[in-house]
Amino acid sequence: xxxxxxxxxxxxxxxxPGTTILEAARQLGIDIPTFCYDPELPPNGACRxxxxxxxxxxxxxxxxxxxxxxxxxxxxxxERVVNARKNNLSLMLANHPLDCITCEKTGECKLQDYCxxxxxxxxxxxxxxxxxxxxxxxxxxxxxxxxxILCGICVGKCQQVVGAGAIDFTKRGFITNVGPGFEDAxxxxxCVFCGMCIDNCPVGALxxxxxxxxxxxWQTESVPxxxxxxxxxxxxxxxxxDNQVIGVSPVEESPVNRGHLCxxxxxxxxxxxxxxxxxxxxxxxxxxxxxxxxxxxxxxIVDSIKDIQSRYGADALMGISSPKASNEENYLFQKLVRSxxxxxxxxxxxxxxxxxxxGMMDAFGNAATTxxxxxxxxxxxxxxxxxNPAESHPILDYRVREAAQKGAKLIVATPDLIELVDVSxxxxxxxxxxxxxxxxxxxxxxxxxxxxxxxxxxxxxxGFDQLKKAVDKYTPEYVAQITGLDEEEIRAAARAYGSAEKxxxxxxxxxxxxxxxxxxxxxxANLALLTGNVGRESxxxxxxxxxxxxxxxxxxxxLPNNLTCYQHIKEKxxxxxxxxxWGVEISDNPGLTAEDVFESGINxxxxxxxxMGENPVACGGEKEKVTGFLEKLDFLVVQDMFMTETASLADxxxxxxxxxxxxxxxxxxxxxxxxxxxxxxxxxxxxxxxxVLVELAxxxxxxxxxxxxxxxxxxxASLTPEYSGISYQRLxxxxxxxxxxxxxHPGTKYLHEDSFNRGQGLFAPVEYDPETxxxxxxxxxxxxxxxxxxxxxxxxxxxxxxxxQAFKKSCCI
Amino acid sequence: xxxxxxxxxNQDIDLDQVDSIIEPYLGKKEMVIPILQKVQDHFxxxxxxxxxxxxxxxxIPLSRLYGVTTFYxxxxxxxxxxxxxxxxxxxxxxxxxxxKISERIEQILDVESGETTDDxxxxxxxxxxxxxCALAPVIMINDDPHGRLTPDKVKDILDIYE
Numbered sequence: 001x002x003x004x005x006x007x008x009x010x011x012x013x014x015x016x017p018g019t020t021i022l023e024a025a026r027q028l029g030i031d032i033p034t035f036c037y038d039p040e041l042p043p044n045g046a047c048r049x050x051x052x053x054x055x056x057x058x059x060x061x062x063x064x065x066x067x068x069x070x071x072x073x074x075x076x077x078x079e080r081v082v083n084a085r086k087n088n089l090s091l092m093l094a095n096h097p098l099d100c101i102t103c104e105k106t107g108e109c110k111l112q113d114y115c116x117x118x119x120x121x122x123x124x125x126x127x128x129x130x131x132x133x134x135x136x137x138x139x140x141x142x143x144x145x146x147x148x149i150l151c152g153i154c155v156g157k158c159q160q161v162v163g164a165g166a167i168d169f170t171k172r173g174f175i176t177n178v179g180p181g182f183e184d185a186x187x188x189x190x191c192v193f194c195g196m197c198i199d200n201c202p203v204g205a206l207x208x209x210x211x212x213x214x215x216x217x218w219q220t221e222s223v224p225x226x227x228x229x230x231x232x233x234x235x236x237x238x239x240x241x242d243n244q245v246i247g248v249s250p251v252e253e254s255p256v257n258r259g260h261l262c263x264x265x266x267x268x269x270x271x272x273x274x275x276x277x278x279x280x281x282x283x284x285x286x287x288x289x290x291x292x293x294x295x296x297x298x299x300x301i302v303d304s305i306k307d308i309q310s311r312y313g314a315d316a317l318m319g320i321s322s323p324k325a326s327n328e329e330n331y332l333f334q335k336l337v338r339s340x341x342x343x344x345x346x347x348x349x350x351x352x353x354x355x356x357x358x359g360m361m362d363a364f365g366n367a368a369t370t371x372x373x374x375x376x377x378x379x380x381x382x383x384x385x386x387x388n389p390a391e392s393h394p395i396l397d398y399r400v401r402e403a404a405q406k407g408a409k410l411i412v413a414t415p416d417l418i419e420l421v422d423v424s425x426x427x428x429x430x431x432x433x434x435x436x437x438x439x440x441x442x443x444x445x446x447x448x449x450x451x452x453x454x455x456x457x458x459x460x461x462x463g464f465d466q467l468k469k470a471v472d473k474y475t476p477e478y479v480a481q482i483t484g485l486d487e488e489e490i491r492a493a494a495r496a497y498g499s500a501e502k503x504x505x506x507x508x509x510x511x512x513x514x515x516x517x518x519x520x521x522x523x524x525a526n527l528a529l530l531t532g533n534v535g536r537e538s539x540x541x542x543x544x545x546x547x548x549x550x551x552x553x554x555x556x557x558x559l560p561n562n563l564t565c566y567q568h569i570k571e572k573x574x575x576x577x578x579x580x581x582w583g584v585e586i587s588d589n590p591g592l593t594a595e596d597v598f599e600s601g602i603n604x605x606x607x608x609x610x611x612m613g614e615n616p617v618a619c620g621g622e623k624e625k626v627t628g629f630l631e632k633l634d635f636l637v638v639q640d641m642f643m644t645e646t647a648s649l650a651d652x653x654x655x656x657x658x659x660x661x662x663x664x665x666x667x668x669x670x671x672x673x674x675x676x677x678x679x680x681x682x683x684x685x686x687x688x689x690x691x692v693l694v695e696l697a698x699x700x701x702x703x704x705x706x707x708x709x710x711x712x713x714x715x716x717a718s719l720t721p722e723y724s725g726i727s728y729q730r731l732x733x734x735x736x737x738x739x740x741x742x743x744x745h746p747g748t749k750y751l752h753e754d755s756f757n758r759g760q761g762l763f764a765p766v767e768y769d770p771e772t773x774x775x776x777x778x779x780x781x782x783x784x785x786x787x788x789x790x791x792x793x794x795x796x797x798x799x800x801x802x803x804x805q806a807f808k809k810s811c812c813i
Numbered sequence: 814x815x816x817x818x819x820x821x822x823n824q825d826i827d828l829d830q831v832d833s834i835i836e837p838y839l840g841k842k843e844m845v846i847p848i849l850q851k852v853q854d855h856f857x858x859x860x861x862x863x864x865x866x867x868x869x870x871x872x873i874p875l876s877r878l879y880g881v882t883t884f885y886x887x888x889x890x891x892x893x894x895x896x897x898x899x900x901x902x903x904x905x906x907x908x909x910x911x912x913k914i915s916e917r918i919e920q921i922l923d924v925e926s927g928e929t930t931d932d933x934x935x936x937x938x939x940x941x942x943x944x945x946c947a948l949a950p951v952i953m954i955n956d957d958p959h960g961r962l963t964p965d966k967v968k969d970i971l972d973i974y975e
Binding site: 159164165166167168169170171172179180181182189190421422 | 861864868872873874875876877878879880883884890
């Protein structure tokens with residue numbers, strides 16, 4: 001259909017048919033006021049503040065719902081319009097407390113702004129006013145429904161975007177209100193405290209408690225940062241006043257989270273100002289930590305490590321890095337450890353995701369989640385299995401939900417009734433630990449019913465015949481027996497996934513313990529390869545991690561056998577390149593993994609350990625083994641924000657800065673490298689990890705001449721093809737997804753478009769093993785993966801020191 | 814009726830009954846009003862445990878169900894009495910003294926308009942007009958009109974109903 005031409009306030013514009021007058025006006029930069037309009041919710045035209053005058057129309061029209069018409073002439077600020085808006089505002093003020101002097105919303109309140117704009121100082125309509133009690137029951141925010149103007153945006157966000165469904169309109173007429181069922185307190189509702197109602201409330205009805213009395217919006221500085229919790233890396237703005245973070249808001253234009261957040265991002269940052277922070281270097285003397293100067297601490301560390309390495313060899317040292325530290329810090333950490341002559345460098349939390357990584361590597365040759373987060377919203381079918389995104393990675397839940405609402409077929413295969421079941425088309429409540437059988441069963445049906453993508457299989461894959469043979473016995477009848485599902489349900493789900501043009505699979509990289517490790521991930525890959533659902537937009541496999549920079553820390557070479565971006569230590573060319581750049585000899589002896597050392601007991605050679613930002617004692621179920629090992633060490637250095645269980649075993653503890661106190665980049669699951677700016681100064685004598693590492697390297701005698709993280713990043717880019725086109729200058733604008741091989745390269749939205757990293761995609765026949773299933777059933781209750789329990793994450797080191805600890809709903813640790 | 818009394822009644826709600834009402838409608842969220850009507854027909858009101866069960870089985874947030882039930886006047890969240898008293902508040906009745914009739918009923922039953930007696934014997938409601946102004950002031954108890962009332966006649970009339 002051809003474009004529609006109209007005139008708004010004397011300006012001509014052509015827009016697509018179906019565009020609303022409001023959208024057309026916004027394209028022209030004309031600001032029409034709105035209360036109830038939100039671009040991601042269906043317009044309801046309820047508040048009438050957006051009325052405009054259309055020539056020849058009988059009455060004023062609500063521009064948020066009225067579509068444009070040919071040759072329409074629109075006036076957005078005519079006398080009639082202005083009078084109508086004044087009346088509207090006056091009516092709202094008739095039933096709205098005028099306590100703007102103390103109201104936290106002052107300065108960013110739409111009602112206040114519009115009253116100012118139209119000169120409405122008081123109401124001309126005197127009458128009854130609401131007198132509702134505050135809801136002050138929860139730790140996070142205050143609800144004062146006397147200020148609510150019933151725009152309904154919070155209801156839309158809660159019901160549609162988040163799916164929590166905690167609040168809705170109640171009653172009708174004058175006493176209409178917004179709240180939980182049976183007027184329960186928010187605390188007792190299904191609220192997940194994502195804070196999106198707060199972020200979108202146009203008035204002061206919903207106020208986060210952390211901000212009360214701390215500062216006005218115009219007094220605060222907004223600093224772009226990246227959420228420090230899960231691997232989605234939501235973009236946030238930290239609100240800063242007087243060297244204090246006093247609030248957080250989501251970045252509206254972020255391609256990652258589009259203005260959405262969860263409880264962790266919205267409320268979980270307060271650990272930054274926790275009174276528990278370690279603020280000076282500490283050295284243990286007769287079992288008691290005493291404060292020392294940085295010089296003393298560094299001297300002690302360098303002497304001790306040198307002494308031990310001279311006695312036991314370079315490989316007596318091991319470094320454990322953190323998937324919470326920045327890319328630059330992880331890079332410098334492995335550089336320092338390797339410069340000291342050993343490849344013993346790893347991160348312990350990675351082991352929770354090791355099987356997922358192995359499975360993806362085997363199938364595609366790259367362990368990363370294949371597609372971007374936002375592509376999920378546009379799939380035609382989604383299979384959610386072995387995960388509950390609402391708890392572990394809420395933004396993924398929001399995107400799948402959005403796809404389902406747009407008509408995508410949603411298959412949820414989980415033993416528990418997870419939140420996404422609400423919007424699913426096929427719910428397969430399979431027995432715990434039988435996921436592998438179901439996946440083979442789905443493959444069986446897809447092959448049997450001719451739903452495979454033969455062309456894709458021929459051109460892009462290998463091993464199809466073996467897979468076909470292997471899944472032959474997994475008929476729906478057989479799989480139904482194992483899983484406890486209905487045969488027809490299995491067939492219907494297979495058809496939904498197999499016949500979709502664009503289908504994606506959402507699981508969790510922490511699936512290992514529940515479902516039999518890498519075989520499960522291979523079975524996911526089999527489905528994607530069978531149907532050609534990989535290497536295209538809105539397809540692929542999503543395996544999100546628990547930590548914000550797990551992807552980045554692995555990219556940065558904190559792996560015993562890999563340098564940056566999986567350049568293998570065994571290859572001489574790789575070693576030569578790095579040796580030359582660093583001016584040190586890199587050992588060709590692949591180092592030990594953290595799992596080797598902490599769990600398998602292959603650790604007698606390790607005498608000294610340097611742990612940066614990890615808490616292996618509290619992470620996972622091997623507490624005694626890990627403690628025993630650490631206690632036996634000759635020397636242990638821990639660099640951390642807090643006196644963790646691990647730090648308390650150390651000989652030296654070095655304080656570390658929080659994410660909000662330092663500059664650096666982090667890489668999320670969609671391989672997006674994102675820049676996080678420092679918002680506040682660290683307390684006491686605290687420095688960022690990168691600064692400590694640079695200083696320590698100097699003390700070891702290395703000539704590291706970095707002036708800041710940007711120079712470190714330049715070095716990373718120069719040594720890492722996937723990162724080579726990325727620079728801080730570009731990242732200030734927006735994050736970039738690797739591979740980004742050139743300065744003018746826009747980054748890579750999804751992987752495997754033309755070929756897989758391993759060449760052909762590999763079908764890997766995997767068998768369902770009832771014994772594994774039995775173990776997984778037992779283990780399900782002690783799932784180790786951090787971040788999988790709503791707000792409790794990374795051994796609780798952060799959450800224990802945050803208000804989000806109060807949110808126990810989905811936490812099982 | 815007090816919230817405590819309602820809560821006590823709600824303890825004995827038979828959810829199997831709710832299940833059999835929901836069964837034909839599973840997966841059809843748009844049928845929520847007929848479901849609620851049938852649940853109300855069965856229990857005489859919408860007990861909270863029944864609403865929670867409907868929410869769970871139909872995968873509809875409780876907040877949304879509550880929104881629906883508080884929007885429509887036909888839905889009752891508290892038990893209703895065996896006998897429904899409707900006091901006419903039309904113009905004719907008002908002039909003829911219906912406020913005094915209401916007052917006397919409230920006094921005898923110790924409830925306010927819209928409430929139910931703890932023994933579930935009566936629910937007292939006000940209606941806009943019964944349509945027999947010639948009998949003003951008039952009340953209806955169940956399907957029986959009682960007209961040309963004076964406050965003193967009220968007690969004997971209430972005594973007829975058990």
